[in-house]
Amino acid sequence: MTSTSAVSTRSAKAARSAGPIVLAAAVWIAVWQLAAAAVGHGFLLASPGQVLVRLLELVTTGGFWATVATTLVKIAWGFVAAVVVGAASAACAARSRTFELLTAPLISTIRAVPVVSFIILVLLWADASTLASITAFLMVLPVMHSGILAGIRSRDSLLLEVVAVFAVPPLRRVGAIDVPAVLPFFAAACHIGIGLAWKAGVAAEVIGVARGSIGEQLYQAKIFLEPADVFAWTAVIVALSMACEAVVQRGIRRAQRTLAGGVA
Amino acid sequence: MIGDVTLRCIRKQFGDTVVLDDFGLTLAAGTVTALCGPNGVGKTTVARLILGLDAPDEGTITGVEGRTRAAVFQDNRLCAHLSAEANVRLVLDRSKWDAAAHHLHRVGLGGEARRAPVGTLSGGQRRRVAIARALAGSADVVVLDEPYAGIDAEGKPAIVDYVRERILGRTTVLITHDPADAASLGASVVRMG
Numbered sequence: 001m002t003s004t005s006a007v008s009t010r011s012a013k014a015a016r017s018a019g020p021i022v023l024a025a026a027v028w029i030a031v032w033q034l035a036a037a038a039v040g041h042g043f044l045l046a047s048p049g050q051v052l053v054r055l056l057e058l059v060t061t062g063g064f065w066a067t068v069a070t071t072l073v074k075i076a077w078g079f080v081a082a083v084v085v086g087a088a089s090a091a092c093a094a095r096s097r098t099f100e101l102l103t104a105p106l107i108s109t110i111r112a113v114p115v116v117s118f119i120i121l122v123l124l125w126a127d128a129s130t131l132a133s134i135t136a137f138l139m140v141l142p143v144m145h146s147g148i149l150a151g152i153r154s155r156d157s158l159l160l161e162v163v164a165v166f167a168v169p170p171l172r173r174v175g176a177i178d179v180p181a182v183l184p185f186f187a188a189a190c191h192i193g194i195g196l197a198w199k200a201g202v203a204a205e206v207i208g209v210a211r212g213s214i215g216e217q218l219y220q221a222k223i224f225l226e227p228a229d230v231f232a233w234t235a236v237i238v239a240l241s242m243a244c245e246a247v248v249q250r251g252i253r254r255a256q257r258t259l260a261g262g263v264a
Numbered sequence: 265m266i267g268d269v270t271l272r273c274i275r276k277q278f279g280d281t282v283v284l285d286d287f288g289l290t291l292a293a294g295t296v297t298a299l300c301g302p303n304g305v306g307k308t309t310v311a312r313l314i315l316g317l318d319a320p321d322e323g324t325i326t327g328v329e330g331r332t333r334a335a336v337f338q339d340n341r342l343c344a345h346l347s348a349e350a351n352v353r354l355v356l357d358r359s360k361w362d363a364a365a366h367h368l369h370r371v372g373l374g375g376e377a378r379r380a381p382v383g384t385l386s387g388g389q390r391r392r393v394a395i396a397r398a399l400a401g402s403a404d405v406v407v408l409d410e411p412y413a414g415i416d417a418e419g420k421p422a423i424v425d426y427v428r429e430r431i432l433g434r435t436t437v438l439i440t441h442d443p444a445d446a447a448s449l450g451a452s453v454v455r456m457g
Contacts, residue, residue, distance in 0.1 A: 162341045165315050165333050166355035176354050
Protein backbone atom coordinates (compact mmCIF):
# COMPACT_ATOMS: atom_id res chain seq x y z
CA MET A 1 0.00 0.00 0.00
CA THR A 2 1.34 3.43 -0.94
CA SER A 3 1.52 5.84 1.98
CA THR A 4 0.45 9.50 1.70
CA SER A 5 3.98 10.69 2.48
CA ALA A 6 5.41 8.51 -0.29
CA VAL A 7 2.91 10.00 -2.76
CA SER A 8 3.70 13.58 -1.70
CA THR A 9 7.45 12.88 -1.91
CA ARG A 10 6.98 11.53 -5.42
CA SER A 11 4.87 14.58 -6.40
CA ALA A 12 7.50 16.96 -5.04
CA LYS A 13 10.22 15.10 -6.95
CA ALA A 14 8.15 15.24 -10.17
CA ALA A 15 7.53 18.97 -9.67
CA ARG A 16 11.26 19.58 -9.15
CA SER A 17 12.21 17.67 -12.32
CA ALA A 18 9.46 19.40 -14.37
CA GLY A 19 10.56 22.88 -13.26
CA PRO A 20 13.53 23.29 -15.66
CA ILE A 21 11.48 21.89 -18.58
CA VAL A 22 8.67 24.41 -17.96
CA LEU A 23 11.25 27.20 -17.70
CA ALA A 24 12.92 26.18 -20.99
CA ALA A 25 9.51 26.03 -22.72
CA ALA A 26 8.67 29.50 -21.36
CA VAL A 27 11.94 30.88 -22.77
CA TRP A 28 11.17 29.54 -26.26
CA ILE A 29 7.57 30.79 -26.16
CA ALA A 30 8.96 34.22 -25.27
CA VAL A 31 11.37 34.01 -28.24
CA TRP A 32 8.43 33.03 -30.46
CA GLN A 33 6.38 35.98 -29.17
CA LEU A 34 9.26 38.39 -29.86
CA ALA A 35 9.74 36.94 -33.38
CA ALA A 36 6.00 37.26 -34.12
CA ALA A 37 6.06 40.87 -32.87
CA ALA A 38 9.12 41.60 -35.06
CA VAL A 39 7.48 40.10 -38.18
CA GLY A 40 4.26 41.95 -37.37
CA HIS A 41 2.00 40.00 -39.76
CA GLY A 42 -0.18 37.24 -38.30
CA PHE A 43 -0.57 35.56 -41.67
CA LEU A 44 3.22 35.07 -41.88
CA LEU A 45 3.97 34.11 -38.28
CA ALA A 46 1.14 33.71 -35.76
CA SER A 47 1.91 34.71 -32.19
CA PRO A 48 1.57 32.22 -29.28
CA GLY A 49 -1.57 34.10 -28.16
CA GLN A 50 -3.21 33.80 -31.58
CA VAL A 51 -2.39 30.08 -31.71
CA LEU A 52 -3.78 29.52 -28.22
CA VAL A 53 -7.02 31.33 -29.10
CA ARG A 54 -7.36 29.28 -32.31
CA LEU A 55 -6.62 26.08 -30.43
CA LEU A 56 -9.35 26.86 -27.88
CA GLU A 57 -11.79 27.56 -30.72
CA LEU A 58 -10.93 24.26 -32.39
CA VAL A 59 -11.19 22.20 -29.20
CA THR A 60 -14.77 23.36 -28.59
CA THR A 61 -15.98 22.10 -31.97
CA GLY A 62 -17.30 18.56 -32.44
CA GLY A 63 -15.39 18.20 -35.69
CA PHE A 64 -12.07 18.65 -33.90
CA TRP A 65 -12.46 15.49 -31.81
CA ALA A 66 -13.68 13.47 -34.79
CA THR A 67 -10.64 14.62 -36.78
CA VAL A 68 -8.28 13.77 -33.93
CA ALA A 69 -9.90 10.36 -33.46
CA THR A 70 -9.66 9.56 -37.20
CA THR A 71 -5.93 10.27 -37.37
CA LEU A 72 -5.18 8.75 -33.96
CA VAL A 73 -6.87 5.44 -34.85
CA LYS A 74 -5.13 5.20 -38.23
CA ILE A 75 -1.68 5.95 -36.87
CA ALA A 76 -2.23 3.63 -33.91
CA TRP A 77 -3.19 0.82 -36.31
CA GLY A 78 -0.02 1.35 -38.31
CA PHE A 79 2.11 1.47 -35.17
CA VAL A 80 0.58 -1.63 -33.58
CA ALA A 81 0.89 -3.57 -36.85
CA ALA A 82 4.57 -2.57 -37.04
CA VAL A 83 5.10 -3.76 -33.45
CA VAL A 84 3.46 -7.13 -34.15
CA VAL A 85 5.19 -7.72 -37.51
CA GLY A 86 8.51 -6.30 -36.25
CA ALA A 87 8.45 -8.56 -33.17
CA ALA A 88 7.59 -11.62 -35.26
CA SER A 89 10.26 -10.89 -37.88
CA ALA A 90 12.87 -10.18 -35.18
CA ALA A 91 12.04 -13.44 -33.40
CA CYS A 92 12.36 -15.37 -36.69
CA ALA A 93 15.62 -13.57 -37.57
CA ALA A 94 17.05 -14.43 -34.14
CA ARG A 95 16.23 -18.10 -34.69
CA SER A 96 17.15 -18.44 -38.34
CA ARG A 97 20.24 -17.00 -40.02
CA THR A 98 18.60 -17.67 -43.41
CA PHE A 99 15.54 -15.63 -42.46
CA GLU A 100 17.77 -12.83 -41.17
CA LEU A 101 19.78 -12.76 -44.42
CA LEU A 102 16.55 -12.83 -46.42
CA THR A 103 14.91 -9.97 -44.56
CA ALA A 104 17.99 -7.76 -44.05
CA PRO A 105 17.88 -6.15 -47.54
CA LEU A 106 14.13 -5.58 -47.23
CA ILE A 107 14.46 -3.89 -43.83
CA SER A 108 17.40 -1.78 -45.06
CA THR A 109 15.45 -0.72 -48.14
CA ILE A 110 12.36 0.26 -46.14
CA ARG A 111 14.60 2.25 -43.81
CA ALA A 112 16.34 4.08 -46.67
CA VAL A 113 13.40 4.81 -48.99
CA PRO A 114 12.13 8.40 -48.54
CA VAL A 115 8.73 8.58 -46.92
CA VAL A 116 7.28 10.55 -49.87
CA SER A 117 8.13 7.67 -52.22
CA PHE A 118 6.06 5.32 -50.06
CA ILE A 119 3.23 7.85 -49.86
CA ILE A 120 3.06 8.21 -53.63
CA LEU A 121 3.22 4.45 -54.16
CA VAL A 122 0.48 3.81 -51.58
CA LEU A 123 -1.67 6.48 -53.26
CA LEU A 124 -1.21 4.62 -56.56
CA TRP A 125 -2.04 1.21 -55.07
CA ALA A 126 -4.60 2.02 -52.37
CA ASP A 127 -6.93 4.82 -51.37
CA ALA A 128 -6.11 7.78 -49.14
CA SER A 129 -8.07 6.39 -46.17
CA THR A 130 -5.41 3.71 -45.53
CA LEU A 131 -2.48 5.99 -46.32
CA ALA A 132 -1.61 7.09 -42.76
CA SER A 133 -1.74 3.52 -41.39
CA ILE A 134 0.42 2.05 -44.14
CA THR A 135 2.94 4.90 -43.99
CA ALA A 136 3.22 4.74 -40.19
CA PHE A 137 3.61 0.95 -40.44
CA LEU A 138 6.42 1.20 -42.98
CA MET A 139 8.28 3.87 -41.02
CA VAL A 140 8.07 2.04 -37.68
CA LEU A 141 8.68 -1.53 -38.93
CA PRO A 142 12.50 -1.28 -39.40
CA VAL A 143 12.87 0.44 -36.02
CA MET A 144 10.90 -2.30 -34.26
CA HIS A 145 12.61 -5.13 -36.13
CA SER A 146 16.13 -3.87 -35.37
CA GLY A 147 15.35 -2.86 -31.77
CA ILE A 148 13.67 -6.12 -30.80
CA LEU A 149 16.33 -8.21 -32.59
CA ALA A 150 19.04 -6.38 -30.63
CA GLY A 151 17.06 -7.08 -27.44
CA ILE A 152 16.78 -10.79 -28.20
CA ARG A 153 20.52 -10.93 -28.91
CA SER A 154 21.25 -9.18 -25.60
CA ARG A 155 19.79 -12.07 -23.57
CA ASP A 156 22.20 -13.49 -21.01
CA SER A 157 23.66 -16.64 -22.58
CA LEU A 158 24.47 -18.02 -19.13
CA LEU A 159 20.80 -17.78 -18.11
CA LEU A 160 19.84 -19.51 -21.34
CA GLU A 161 22.12 -22.38 -20.27
CA VAL A 162 20.24 -22.50 -16.95
CA VAL A 163 17.00 -22.77 -18.90
CA ALA A 164 18.43 -25.62 -20.97
CA VAL A 165 19.77 -27.57 -17.96
CA PHE A 166 16.59 -27.26 -15.89
CA ALA A 167 14.33 -27.71 -18.95
CA VAL A 168 12.35 -24.58 -18.08
CA PRO A 169 9.07 -24.45 -20.10
CA PRO A 170 9.28 -22.02 -23.06
CA LEU A 171 6.50 -19.70 -21.88
CA ARG A 172 8.09 -19.34 -18.45
CA ARG A 173 11.45 -18.59 -20.10
CA VAL A 174 9.84 -15.89 -22.23
CA GLY A 175 8.43 -14.17 -19.11
CA ALA A 176 11.55 -14.51 -16.96
CA ILE A 177 14.40 -14.04 -19.43
CA ASP A 178 13.33 -13.06 -22.95
CA VAL A 179 10.86 -10.25 -22.24
CA PRO A 180 12.94 -8.54 -19.50
CA ALA A 181 15.93 -8.53 -21.89
CA VAL A 182 13.92 -7.16 -24.80
CA LEU A 183 11.84 -4.54 -22.92
CA PRO A 184 14.53 -1.80 -22.65
CA PHE A 185 15.23 -2.14 -26.39
CA PHE A 186 11.50 -2.16 -27.13
CA ALA A 187 11.06 0.99 -25.01
CA ALA A 188 13.80 2.74 -27.01
CA ALA A 189 12.23 1.58 -30.30
CA CYS A 190 8.83 2.90 -29.15
CA HIS A 191 10.39 6.24 -28.23
CA ILE A 192 11.69 6.63 -31.79
CA GLY A 193 8.81 4.83 -33.50
CA ILE A 194 5.93 6.83 -32.05
CA GLY A 195 7.46 10.13 -33.16
CA LEU A 196 8.15 8.68 -36.62
CA ALA A 197 4.62 7.28 -36.92
CA TRP A 198 3.06 10.68 -36.21
CA LYS A 199 5.41 12.64 -38.46
CA ALA A 200 5.13 10.26 -41.40
CA GLY A 201 1.44 9.50 -40.87
CA VAL A 202 0.37 13.16 -40.84
CA ALA A 203 2.69 13.96 -43.78
CA ALA A 204 0.94 11.19 -45.71
CA GLU A 205 -2.47 12.64 -44.82
CA VAL A 206 -1.38 16.08 -46.04
CA ILE A 207 -0.07 14.75 -49.35
CA GLY A 208 -3.03 12.40 -49.84
CA VAL A 209 -5.54 14.96 -48.47
CA ALA A 210 -7.12 12.15 -46.45
CA ARG A 211 -10.72 13.13 -45.71
CA GLY A 212 -11.56 14.04 -42.10
CA SER A 213 -7.94 13.82 -40.93
CA ILE A 214 -5.52 16.19 -39.20
CA GLY A 215 -3.49 16.15 -42.41
CA GLU A 216 -6.46 17.49 -44.34
CA GLN A 217 -6.85 20.31 -41.78
CA LEU A 218 -3.18 21.24 -42.20
CA TYR A 219 -3.61 21.19 -45.98
CA GLN A 220 -6.65 23.49 -45.73
CA ALA A 221 -4.72 25.84 -43.44
CA LYS A 222 -1.96 26.07 -46.03
CA ILE A 223 -4.45 26.69 -48.88
CA PHE A 224 -6.25 29.46 -46.95
CA LEU A 225 -3.02 30.96 -45.52
CA GLU A 226 -3.95 30.36 -41.88
CA PRO A 227 -0.65 30.08 -39.94
CA ALA A 228 -2.53 30.08 -36.62
CA ASP A 229 -4.33 26.91 -37.77
CA VAL A 230 -1.05 25.32 -38.88
CA PHE A 231 0.51 26.04 -35.48
CA ALA A 232 -2.60 24.93 -33.59
CA TRP A 233 -2.86 21.60 -35.44
CA THR A 234 0.90 21.10 -35.08
CA ALA A 235 0.55 21.61 -31.33
CA VAL A 236 -2.23 19.01 -31.35
CA ILE A 237 0.02 16.53 -33.20
CA VAL A 238 2.90 17.10 -30.75
CA ALA A 239 0.53 16.67 -27.79
CA LEU A 240 -0.94 13.47 -29.23
CA SER A 241 2.51 12.05 -29.99
CA MET A 242 3.68 12.81 -26.44
CA ALA A 243 0.49 11.36 -24.94
CA CYS A 244 0.88 8.16 -26.99
CA GLU A 245 4.47 7.82 -25.87
CA ALA A 246 3.52 8.40 -22.23
CA VAL A 247 0.85 5.69 -22.42
CA VAL A 248 3.19 3.17 -24.10
CA GLN A 249 6.13 3.87 -21.76
CA ARG A 250 3.83 3.56 -18.75
CA GLY A 251 2.65 0.19 -20.05
CA ILE A 252 6.25 -0.93 -20.50
CA ARG A 253 7.19 0.16 -16.97
CA ARG A 254 4.17 -1.69 -15.60
CA ALA A 255 5.22 -4.83 -17.52
CA GLN A 256 8.73 -4.53 -16.08
CA ARG A 257 7.31 -4.25 -12.55
CA THR A 258 5.01 -7.21 -13.11
CA LEU A 259 7.87 -9.35 -14.40
CA ALA A 260 10.06 -8.28 -11.48
CA GLY A 261 7.26 -9.51 -9.21
CA GLY A 262 8.30 -13.00 -10.15
CA VAL A 263 6.97 -16.21 -11.57
CA ALA A 264 3.33 -16.34 -10.61
CA MET B 265 15.84 -47.92 -12.34
CA ILE B 266 18.29 -45.15 -13.24
CA GLY B 267 21.58 -46.42 -14.66
CA ASP B 268 25.13 -45.19 -14.33
CA VAL B 269 26.39 -42.16 -16.22
CA THR B 270 29.46 -43.08 -18.22
CA LEU B 271 31.94 -40.92 -20.11
CA ARG B 272 34.21 -42.90 -22.45
CA CYS B 273 37.32 -41.81 -24.34
CA ILE B 274 36.30 -38.13 -24.15
CA ARG B 275 38.35 -35.53 -26.02
CA LYS B 276 37.46 -31.88 -25.73
CA GLN B 277 39.47 -28.91 -26.89
CA PHE B 278 38.82 -25.19 -27.03
CA GLY B 279 40.84 -23.60 -29.83
CA ASP B 280 44.31 -25.08 -29.59
CA THR B 281 43.95 -26.04 -25.94
CA VAL B 282 43.14 -29.68 -25.30
CA VAL B 283 41.25 -29.78 -22.00
CA LEU B 284 40.32 -33.46 -21.93
CA ASP B 285 42.03 -36.25 -23.84
CA ASP B 286 40.94 -39.88 -23.65
CA PHE B 287 39.08 -39.06 -20.45
CA GLY B 288 36.86 -41.68 -18.85
CA LEU B 289 34.55 -41.55 -15.83
CA THR B 290 31.69 -43.60 -14.43
CA LEU B 291 29.20 -42.03 -12.07
CA ALA B 292 27.46 -44.87 -10.25
CA ALA B 293 23.71 -44.33 -10.16
CA GLY B 294 22.49 -42.62 -7.00
CA THR B 295 25.98 -41.90 -5.65
CA VAL B 296 28.11 -38.81 -5.18
CA THR B 297 31.36 -38.41 -7.13
CA ALA B 298 33.73 -35.59 -6.26
CA LEU B 299 36.03 -34.22 -8.97
CA CYS B 300 39.12 -32.73 -7.36
CA GLY B 301 42.20 -31.17 -8.87
CA PRO B 302 43.93 -27.91 -9.62
CA ASN B 303 42.41 -25.14 -11.76
CA GLY B 304 42.31 -25.75 -15.49
CA VAL B 305 42.32 -29.55 -15.48
CA GLY B 306 38.83 -29.71 -16.96
CA LYS B 307 36.53 -30.27 -13.98
CA THR B 308 34.00 -27.70 -15.15
CA THR B 309 34.28 -29.02 -18.72
CA VAL B 310 33.30 -32.48 -17.45
CA ALA B 311 30.34 -30.90 -15.65
CA ARG B 312 29.24 -29.09 -18.82
CA LEU B 313 29.45 -32.32 -20.81
CA ILE B 314 27.30 -34.14 -18.25
CA LEU B 315 24.78 -31.28 -18.25
CA GLY B 316 24.58 -31.39 -22.05
CA LEU B 317 25.84 -27.81 -22.42
CA ASP B 318 28.81 -28.93 -24.53
CA ALA B 319 29.33 -31.93 -26.77
CA PRO B 320 32.60 -33.90 -26.75
CA ASP B 321 34.82 -33.66 -29.82
CA GLU B 322 35.40 -37.39 -29.50
CA GLY B 323 34.03 -40.12 -27.23
CA THR B 324 30.60 -40.95 -25.85
CA ILE B 325 28.48 -40.06 -22.85
CA THR B 326 25.76 -42.52 -21.88
CA GLY B 327 23.18 -42.60 -19.13
CA VAL B 328 22.09 -38.96 -19.34
CA GLU B 329 19.59 -39.18 -22.19
CA GLY B 330 16.09 -38.36 -21.00
CA ARG B 331 17.32 -37.67 -17.46
CA THR B 332 16.33 -34.50 -15.68
CA ARG B 333 19.32 -32.38 -14.65
CA ALA B 334 20.04 -29.64 -12.17
CA ALA B 335 23.14 -27.66 -11.27
CA VAL B 336 24.70 -25.18 -8.91
CA PHE B 337 26.86 -23.24 -11.34
CA GLN B 338 30.17 -21.70 -10.34
CA ASP B 339 28.71 -18.22 -11.00
CA ASN B 340 25.16 -18.66 -9.59
CA ARG B 341 23.36 -17.56 -12.80
CA LEU B 342 20.23 -16.17 -11.19
CA CYS B 343 17.66 -13.81 -12.71
CA ALA B 344 18.66 -10.61 -10.91
CA HIS B 345 15.28 -8.91 -11.39
CA LEU B 346 13.34 -11.82 -9.88
CA SER B 347 12.93 -12.59 -6.20
CA ALA B 348 14.70 -15.55 -4.62
CA GLU B 349 11.38 -17.38 -4.50
CA ALA B 350 10.67 -16.66 -8.18
CA ASN B 351 14.12 -17.94 -9.14
CA VAL B 352 13.40 -21.23 -7.42
CA ARG B 353 9.89 -21.43 -8.88
CA LEU B 354 11.25 -20.82 -12.35
CA VAL B 355 12.73 -24.33 -12.50
CA LEU B 356 10.06 -26.17 -10.49
CA ASP B 357 6.90 -27.94 -11.62
CA ARG B 358 3.91 -25.73 -10.88
CA SER B 359 2.65 -28.33 -8.39
CA LYS B 360 5.78 -27.73 -6.27
CA TRP B 361 5.74 -23.93 -6.25
CA ASP B 362 4.48 -23.77 -2.68
CA ALA B 363 7.60 -25.64 -1.55
CA ALA B 364 9.96 -22.91 -2.83
CA ALA B 365 9.68 -20.92 0.41
CA HIS B 366 10.45 -24.04 2.45
CA HIS B 367 13.62 -24.77 0.48
CA LEU B 368 14.79 -21.17 0.80
CA HIS B 369 14.14 -21.34 4.52
CA ARG B 370 16.27 -24.49 4.70
CA VAL B 371 19.24 -22.67 3.16
CA GLY B 372 18.77 -19.76 5.57
CA LEU B 373 16.73 -17.31 3.50
CA GLY B 374 13.46 -16.19 4.98
CA GLY B 375 11.10 -13.23 5.08
CA GLU B 376 12.20 -10.13 3.20
CA ALA B 377 15.31 -11.74 1.67
CA ARG B 378 13.09 -14.36 0.05
CA ARG B 379 10.92 -11.77 -1.65
CA ALA B 380 13.57 -9.20 -2.58
CA PRO B 381 15.04 -9.10 -6.10
CA VAL B 382 18.06 -11.38 -6.13
CA GLY B 383 20.18 -8.52 -7.50
CA THR B 384 19.86 -6.79 -4.12
CA LEU B 385 21.08 -9.79 -2.09
CA SER B 386 24.63 -10.39 -0.85
CA GLY B 387 26.94 -12.88 -2.56
CA GLY B 388 26.38 -15.47 0.16
CA GLN B 389 22.61 -15.08 -0.04
CA ARG B 390 22.68 -15.48 -3.81
CA ARG B 391 24.70 -18.67 -3.41
CA ARG B 392 22.02 -19.99 -1.10
CA VAL B 393 19.34 -19.23 -3.69
CA ALA B 394 21.38 -21.07 -6.35
CA ILE B 395 21.63 -24.12 -4.04
CA ALA B 396 17.90 -24.08 -3.26
CA ARG B 397 17.07 -23.73 -6.97
CA ALA B 398 19.20 -26.74 -7.87
CA LEU B 399 17.94 -28.99 -5.10
CA ALA B 400 14.29 -28.00 -4.63
CA GLY B 401 13.28 -30.17 -7.58
CA SER B 402 13.91 -33.86 -8.05
CA ALA B 403 16.41 -33.98 -10.90
CA ASP B 404 18.02 -37.36 -11.63
CA VAL B 405 21.50 -35.93 -12.21
CA VAL B 406 22.88 -33.07 -10.10
CA VAL B 407 26.08 -31.10 -10.65
CA LEU B 408 27.41 -29.00 -7.76
CA ASP B 409 30.29 -26.76 -8.87
CA GLU B 410 31.98 -25.38 -5.72
CA PRO B 411 28.57 -25.16 -4.03
CA TYR B 412 29.75 -23.59 -0.77
CA ALA B 413 31.79 -20.77 -2.32
CA GLY B 414 30.85 -17.53 -0.56
CA ILE B 415 28.91 -19.24 2.25
CA ASP B 416 29.97 -18.09 5.73
CA ALA B 417 31.42 -20.62 8.18
CA GLU B 418 28.47 -20.37 10.61
CA GLY B 419 25.87 -21.03 7.95
CA LYS B 420 27.73 -23.78 6.13
CA PRO B 421 26.86 -26.81 8.35
CA ALA B 422 23.10 -26.30 7.88
CA ILE B 423 23.55 -26.01 4.14
CA VAL B 424 25.74 -29.11 4.01
CA ASP B 425 22.97 -30.98 5.86
CA TYR B 426 20.39 -29.70 3.36
CA VAL B 427 22.55 -30.70 0.38
CA ARG B 428 23.25 -34.15 1.83
CA GLU B 429 19.54 -34.71 2.41
CA ARG B 430 18.45 -33.47 -1.04
CA ILE B 431 20.99 -35.39 -3.14
CA LEU B 432 20.23 -38.69 -1.46
CA GLY B 433 19.64 -41.31 -4.17
CA ARG B 434 20.55 -38.97 -7.01
CA THR B 435 23.56 -39.23 -9.27
CA THR B 436 25.64 -36.28 -8.15
CA VAL B 437 28.89 -34.69 -9.29
CA LEU B 438 30.62 -32.42 -6.79
CA ILE B 439 33.40 -30.18 -8.03
CA THR B 440 35.55 -29.02 -5.17
CA HIS B 441 39.06 -28.15 -4.03
CA ASP B 442 38.22 -29.09 -0.45
CA PRO B 443 38.46 -32.81 0.48
CA ALA B 444 36.34 -32.08 3.56
CA ASP B 445 33.42 -31.09 1.32
CA ALA B 446 33.71 -34.39 -0.53
CA ALA B 447 33.87 -36.30 2.75
CA SER B 448 30.84 -34.48 4.16
CA LEU B 449 28.72 -35.84 1.31
CA GLY B 450 30.26 -39.30 1.39
CA ALA B 451 31.61 -38.82 -2.12
CA SER B 452 34.02 -41.07 -3.93
CA VAL B 453 36.86 -38.84 -5.03
CA VAL B 454 38.27 -38.68 -8.57
CA ARG B 455 41.50 -36.73 -8.86
CA MET B 456 42.07 -34.95 -12.14
CA GLY B 457 45.32 -33.53 -13.48
